Amino acid sequence: MHSMNTITRVELINTVYSKIGLSKADSGRLVESTLESVCKALEGGENVKLSAFGSFNIRDKNQRVGRNPKTGIEVPITPRRVVTFRASPNLKQAVNSGAGAAA
16 A cells, blocks of 8 residues: 555645746635635535546435444434536546556
8 A cells, every 4th residue: 555645735836836937925826716716616506627637516415314333323314515526537547547556
């Protein structure tokens, strides 16, 4: 098993800073503005599609009965909205052809 790394907002900002040449402050504003736009669209019930990356979709889940795994007692799970992500074919191909792909 290999270790998993997580990309943070700071790392995204540093990537924009180093690759595009904006100031650190402008790079931060660009990343934050982009993430805020995605969040606001999802909060408003809109789906977000980013070409060659993937789509974030809102899905309504109906009320259902779940089971507490420790006690086995049935409990109602309230209806809610969830965000799902579906990777684009380009992203799937890039991930599967990357160095970390399982053999």
